[in-house]
Amino acid sequence: MTLYNCGTIYASSPFTPEAVSAIEDILDRENEDWFHIDGDVLEFEEFPSSSLEMKLDKLVDQLGEMGICLQGRIDYSGDFEGAYLWQYGKTHEEKTQAELAIMDAGDQELVDELRRRGFCVELWHEPAPEIRGMVMS
Numbered sequence: 001m002t003l004y005n006c007g008t009i010y011a012s013s014p015f016t017p018e019a020v021s022a023i024e025d026i027l028d029r030e031n032e033d034w035f036h037i038d039g040d041v042l043e044f045e046e047f048p049s050s051s052l053e054m055k056l057d058k059l060v061d062q063l064g065e066m067g068i069c070l071q072g073r074i075d076y077s078g079d080f081e082g083a084y085l086w087q088y089g090k091t092h093e094e095k096t097q098a099e100l101a102i103m104d105a106g107d108q109e110l111v112d113e114l115r116r117r118g119f120c121v122e123l124w125h126e127p128a129p130e131i132r133g134m135v136m137s
């Protein structure tokens with residue numbers, strides 16, 4: 001099974017030569033045509049791998065020990081479709097296409113869909129009154 005991975009990961013600071021070496025070792029230098037490092041950005045273009053998830057978890061741990069935290073999103077396609085998401089210094093979350101559609105939808109699109117399904121929905125551009133006190137206090 002091969003998945004094709006595309007996306008961008010951002011570092012909390014520019015990659016040091018030591019970090020670049022760790023990236024190349026973990027991702028395998030033979031795959032350098034599929035990923036690019038530029039300053040504090042690691043980009044993937046159709047990176048073919050069924051184990052990128054594990055490699056990136058290892059990368060997050062190793063770079064974290066160097067004081068570099070990673071954040072980003074890698075979409076994958078092939079036998080399955082979805083995405084891996086990283087927040088600075090945390091382990092990844094895996095999202096299905098359905099979950100990504102909800103995350104990527106705009107507020108109005110979500111409200112319209114809920115209304116279409118018969119829900120009574122009101123769109124607030126600030127916290128709703130019942131939670132305003134909790135958010136601001």
